[in-house]
Amino acid sequence: MNILIQIFLLIFLFNVSAFSGESGELPGQESQQPKEDTEVVEEISEETEGMNVSNVDDLLEPKDINEINLPKNRLVEIFDQYFLEEINLNKLVVIGECEKNTTEGKCYVVEPSKLSNHFNNYYFYTNANNQVYSIIAFNDKKQGDLNKCKEKINLWRDYFNRYDLEEKKPTDNSLNFVMTDAPQQNSLEVFASCYTEKLRDISSSFSIKFYKNI
Incomplete structure (x- = not known):
């Protein structure tokens, strides 16, 4: 026995x-029956x-x-795209250009094969070496019920908790959060927000932004 x-x-x-550190399905992504x-x-x-x-x-x-305490992995890719690599044209379709935020870089409007129905726009920003260092996924449709956006925030917070990310204070805001994997090299910062905002050519009611420090 x-x-x-x-x-x-x-x-x-x-x-x-x-399965340690496996991302699984994205929040808002249709799951397939196992x-x-x-x-x-x-x-x-x-x-x-x-x-x-x-x-x-x-x-x-x-x-x-x-009693089992498993280590967490870094978040190195999202929406079919690895950070600090060229745009993955095997899984992404570039459908246009957007307003860049650096002089030497570019911004591309893309359609990933692995996406979330929480967003209807995906902007990928590249540096002078054509490496993707920033991603902004957002929804430009007006929100009718703020509680639904709070539910989305909680879903994404739970999703990112699977990775080696720590939430910055304050951590009790139900409408946004900021996470980072600093002090690791080329640290990543993740911002999620239910607040209506305008940034360059972006008009968003719900967004998640990823910034890879280079």
């Missing part, structure tokens, strides 16, 4: 480690044959899960 318990714990730790893995189910059924319910409950005690 002890051998079976050790096998289960090893399988559990391996599966959890493999395929059933019948082989895994059958293997577990064979291994647990003869075990009673109390033994299974012991293996699934929450205290075992809470």
Whole structure:
């Protein structure tokens, strides 16, 4: 019995480690139904044959899960685009240009293949080396219910909490947040806001901005 318990714990730790830092679905992205893995189910059924319910409950005690403290990964890409790399034309469609914010850089209006229905505009900013260092995703439609935007803020806050990002104070604002992975090299800052704002050629009612320090 002890051998079976050790096998289960090893399988559990391996599966959890493999998914450490995985981003999963973006908030507002349609999720696909996962395929059933019948082989895994059958293997577990064979291994647990003869075990009673109390033994299974012991293996699934929450205290075992809470003791596992997995490291978080950096946020290095979003909307099919890695930061400080050239625009990924394999997964992004450039549909126009926008107002740049540096003299030597450019701004592109893009349509990612992996997007969120929370936004209807995606602006990618590049530097003199054609590397994407900033991304702004925003919605320019007027919001009718501010509580719905608060729900979006909470969804994105939970999403970014999976990564090595710390929220800057104040942390109790339900309408916006700022996160950063500083003091790491080329630190990333993430700004989310439900406030109506105008920035250059952007008119937004809900936005998320990513700035990679270079």
